[in-house]
Amino acid sequence: MSTATTESVREYFADMINGVVTTLKGMWITSKYVWGVTPVSIEYPEVREVLPERSRMRLFNDVQNCISCTQCAMACPVDCIYIASEKMPEGSEIKKTSNGQPIRLLLTQFVIDTALCCYCGLCTTVCPTECLTHSHDYEFSQYTIDGMKYDYLAPDVIAWRDRIVKT
Amino acid sequence: MQSRWDIGEPEAPTINKETEQLKSELLTLNMGPQHPATHGVLRIEIWTDSEIVAHAIPHLGYLHRCMEKHSENMDYRGVIPYVDRLDYLAAMNMEWGYVMAVEKMLGTEVPRRAELLRIVTAELQRIASHLMAFGTYAIDLGAFSPFLYAFDMREKILRIFEEVSGARLLYNYIWIGGLWNDYTDDQITRVSAFCDEMLVEAQKYHELLSMNKIFIERTANVGVFSLQDCFDYGATGPILRGSGYKWDLRKNKPYSLYSEFDFDVPVGTGEIGQPGDCWNRYIVRMREVVESVKIIRQAIAKLEPGSVMGKVPKIIKLPKGEVYVRSECPRGELGIHLVSQGESKVPYRLKVKSPCFTHVSMLPRVAPGQMIADFVATVGSIDIVLGEVDR
Numbered sequence: 001m002s003t004a005t006t007e008s009v010r011e012y013f014a015d016m017i018n019g020v021v022t023t024l025k026g027m028w029i030t031s032k033y034v035w036g037v038t039p040v041s042i043e044y045p046e047v048r049e050v051l052p053e054r055s056r057m058r059l060f061n062d063v064q065n066c067i068s069c070t071q072c073a074m075a076c077p078v079d080c081i082y083i084a085s086e087k088m089p090e091g092s093e094i095k096k097t098s099n100g101q102p103i104r105l106l107l108t109q110f111v112i113d114t115a116l117c118c119y120c121g122l123c124t125t126v127c128p129t130e131c132l133t134h135s136h137d138y139e140f141s142q143y144t145i146d147g148m149k150y151d152y153l154a155p156d157v158i159a160w161r162d163r164i165v166k167t
Numbered sequence: 168m169q170s171r172w173d174i175g176e177p178e179a180p181t182i183n184k185e186t187e188q189l190k191s192e193l194l195t196l197n198m199g200p201q202h203p204a205t206h207g208v209l210r211i212e213i214w215t216d217s218e219i220v221a222h223a224i225p226h227l228g229y230l231h232r233c234m235e236k237h238s239e240n241m242d243y244r245g246v247i248p249y250v251d252r253l254d255y256l257a258a259m260n261m262e263w264g265y266v267m268a269v270e271k272m273l274g275t276e277v278p279r280r281a282e283l284l285r286i287v288t289a290e291l292q293r294i295a296s297h298l299m300a301f302g303t304y305a306i307d308l309g310a311f312s313p314f315l316y317a318f319d320m321r322e323k324i325l326r327i328f329e330e331v332s333g334a335r336l337l338y339n340y341i342w343i344g345g346l347w348n349d350y351t352d353d354q355i356t357r358v359s360a361f362c363d364e365m366l367v368e369a370q371k372y373h374e375l376l377s378m379n380k381i382f383i384e385r386t387a388n389v390g391v392f393s394l395q396d397c398f399d400y401g402a403t404g405p406i407l408r409g410s411g412y413k414w415d416l417r418k419n420k421p422y423s424l425y426s427e428f429d430f431d432v433p434v435g436t437g438e439i440g441q442p443g444d445c446w447n448r449y450i451v452r453m454r455e456v457v458e459s460v461k462i463i464r465q466a467i468a469k470l471e472p473g474s475v476m477g478k479v480p481k482i483i484k485l486p487k488g489e490v491y492v493r494s495e496c497p498r499g500e501l502g503i504h505l506v507s508q509g510e511s512k513v514p515y516r517l518k519v520k521s522p523c524f525t526h527v528s529m530l531p532r533v534a535p536g537q538m539i540a541d542f543v544a545t546v547g548s549i550d551i552v553l554g555e556v557d558r
Contacts, residue, residue: 015380018380019380019381022378022379022380022381023379023380023381025374025375025378025379026312026374026375026376026379029371029374029375030312030375040319040322051329052329052330052333053330054329054330054331054332054333054348055329055333055334056333056334075242075244075245076245077241077245077246077248077249118248118337119334119337120247120248120251120337120339121333121334121339121347122244122245122248122339125347134333
């Protein structure tokens with residue numbers, strides 16, 4: 001047998017052994033995960049993750065503190081906030097927000113299209129009275145796309161306030 | 168004289184004697200836009216002769232969102248969420264590139280702590296992006312378990328980002344003039360703990376995949392981008408380094424505080440296969456993870472308490488002029504060309520030079536003569552994100 005043939009035969013078997021050894025190494029690493037490793041996935045509907053404090057989920061506007069300044073609508077990069085307001089009726093007393101700013105305009109519409117919202121958080125940072133915040137609600141799928149429009153003056157949405165706004 | 172951009176006629180595939188008589192015409196095959204091996208909505212039209220690719224044409228535009236045009240109607244802060252969505256696997260790096268361009272025109276001083284934390288954040292994001300590349304590349308080649316390990320580690324980074332910025336993927340965290348939020352001491356401790364863990368894990372990945380015989384057979388000497396091709400097409404990042412050229416903007420043209428840091432630039436040396444093949448591109452990424460860990464540790468050691476937001480006017484109006492800023496992203500070199508007409512709240516023009524676009528354009532160069540399975544390996548190894556290609 002010539003040396004070239006011996007060399008190639010040796011190489012052939014060395015390759016084979018190398019293939020088996022490296023594959024077994026990988027399988028050994030994987031098999032270590034069979035016992036003694038805690039699962040990392042969360043069994044979602046039963047177990048819920050506690051979201052971090054700064055998590056940005058569905059927007060919530062506390063209309064009692066809103067002064068209709070429309071800064072959030074201007075900051076929004078996708079224009080998903082629709083605000084309408086009118087002059088306060090004559091003779092009505094001027095209420096104040098929780099941080100002392102007078103409410104001079106009567107808010108008639110405050111709608112956010114959550115289907116358009118990109119959850120960037122720019123609107124919450126410009127809000128002077130901090131009434132517009134990101135809540136921690138993340139389960140709000142709807143059957144129609146119109147259902148994603150939330151009117152924050154509607155009584156059922158205002159009722160979220162007890163749950164969301166921290167006093 | 169041959170034009171620099173002329174890639175020439177596709178080379179005839181190598182055909183053996185028996186199949187030559189059977190050959191009638193080339194078969195056109197569409198890979199994508201839903202093909203899992205294309206990493207997004209990329210359609211590649213390939214002309215095959217039996218199993219061998221004769222020519223490949225990438226078709227782009229399935230994820231085109233007019234980001235550049237949109238940003239012309241957006242104030243400078245409002246562009247950041249759009250820039251996020253360019254490369255959605257490395258959104259922090261994208262934001263940083265754009266924000267640097269605005270800051271350069273505005274002449275803002277960024278506090279030292281903010282710069283250091285930006286480096287920490289960007290390097291963490293680089294690790295996360297490379298882990299994703301590692302996991303999905305293994306899936307392309309038929310190995311499923313590395314993907315799970317990679318996602319386990321990536322999840323830890325995303326969790327830190329979620330606590331710091333509030334979002335998991337599209338952060339809007341790096342702001343003009345600084346950062347939105349500061350890291351707390353607890354989060355910094357967790358970042359260092361993650362770094363220690365990552366080094367152990369990286370070693371495990373090498374044993375699991377890098378040195379695996381089957382993986383080497385699939386990737387070594389496959390899809391070779393020669394150094395000349397890389398220069399001709401303008402490849403950057405791990406593609407260029409995988410071909411053996413030591414070029415990293417963080418080292419060669421340091422921006423931010425990168426000149427203060429001590430780290431190596433890994434290149435493909437061809438210890439297995441040859442420089443420029445899939446294995447060398449892959450190993451460059453895996454070694455960059457270790458270098459990123461080094462940078463993060465140094466940045467954390469340099470951290471001092473202080474403000475993370477510089478002085479920025481409430482309404483940003485840039486002076487008339489233009490600026491071009493380059494930064495090193497996980498996939499290569501991001502260039503932001505920003506033009507302002509002055510006295511305006513919106514950019515006049517925002518042009519993004521994306522690294523992946525050039526890399527996709529290199530595919531027709533290497534495809535002729537490859538087997539289809541090798542072509543899948545090549546597409547996977549350039550680690551494209553279509554959000555950035557189409558913009």
